[in-house]
Amino acid sequence: DQQVKQNSPSLSVQEGRISILNCDYTNSMFDYFLWYKKYPAEGPTFLISISSIKDKNEDGRFTVFLNKSAKHLSLHIVPSQPGDSAVYFCAASVRGGTSYGKLTFGQGTILTVHP
Amino acid sequence: GAVVSQHPSRVICKSGTSVKIECRSLDFQATTMFWYRQFPKQSLMLMATSNEGSKATYEQGVEKDKFLINHASLTLSTLTVTSAHPEDSSFYICSALRALAKNIQYFGAGTRLSVL
Numbered sequence: 001d002q003q004v005k006q007n008s009p010s011l012s013v014q015e016g017r018i019s020i021l022n023c024d025y026t027n028s029m030f031d032y033f034l035w036y037k038k039y040p041a042e043g044p045t046f047l048i049s050i051s052s053i054k055d056k057n058e059d060g061r062f063t064v065f066l067n068k069s070a071k072h073l074s075l076h077i078v079p080s081q082p083g084d085s086a087v088y089f090c091a092a093s094v095r096g097g098t099s100y101g102k103l104t105f106g107q108g109t110i111l112t113v114h115p
Numbered sequence: 116g117a118v119v120s121q122h123p124s125r126v127i128c129k130s131g132t133s134v135k136i137e138c139r140s141l142d143f144q145a146t147t148m149f150w151y152r153q154f155p156k157q158s159l160m161l162m163a164t165s166n167e168g169s170k171a172t173y174e175q176g177v178e179k180d181k182f183l184i185n186h187a188s189l190t191l192s193t194l195t196v197t198s199a200h201p202e203d204s205s206f207y208i209c210s211a212l213r214a215l216a217k218n219i220q221y222f223g224a225g226t227r228l229s230v231l
Binding site for chain 2: 034103
C-alpha cells in the first residue's frame with residue numbers, strides 16, 4: 001500500500017527553467033509534508049516542509065505547494081541549476097500520537113538539470 | 116547544525132558474521148532515531164524507530180532478532196545486523212529527530228553493507 005506516490009521516476013529540465021516535482025498521497029491523516037534531496041550513496045538532505053494548515057511555503061529557489069483537497073503537493077525549483085540534479089523524495093507524516101516523527105516516503109524522482 | 120554521523124560508510128563482511136552500524140547526532144540530542152533500508156532504485160523503507168532508554172519499535176516484517184537496535188544515549192543509536200546473509204546486503208540509513216525543529220528528520224550518510 002503505497003501511501004505516498006511520486007509517479008514520475010525522472011524529470012529533465014534546462015538550466016534556468018522551472019522544475020516541478022509532484023507527489024500524491026492517500027492518507028488523509030498526514031498533516032506534515034517534507035521534501036528531501038538525495039545524492040547517490042548519501043543520506044537524504046532536508047529541503048523544505050509544509051504544514052497542512054498552509055498551502056504554500058517558500059524558501060529561496062524552492063517553493064512547496066499543498067492542495068489538500070486533491071491530496072497533492074509539488075515542489076517548484078526556479079531557476080533550476082545543474083547542482084540541483086539529484087533524487088528528490090517527498091515524505092509525509094502524522095504529527096502526534098504513536099506515529100510521531102515517522103515519515104512515509106515516495107519512490108523518488110530523479111531530476112536532471114542540463115547546462 | 117543538525118549533523119548526523121553514520122559509521123561505517125561501507126562494510127563488506129562474510130556470511131554469518133554480525134555487523135554494527137553507529138548513528139550519532141553530533142550537535143543536538145535525539146530521543147528518537149530511525150533506521151531505514153533502501154534497495155536499488157526504491158524508496159526508503161522504515162525498519163524501526165529507536166527510542167532512547169526503551170525498546171525499539173519495529174515495522175511489520177522486520178525481524179527484531181535479526182536487526183538489533185540499541186539507543187543507549189541521547190546522541191547514539193546502533194543497528195546490529197546479526198548473522199548477516201547476502202540478502203541483507205543493502206544501503207542502511209539512519210536519521211535523528213530534532214524534536215524542536217518542526218518534526219524534521221536529519222539523516223546520516225548511510226552505510227553500504229555487502230555480505231559475501
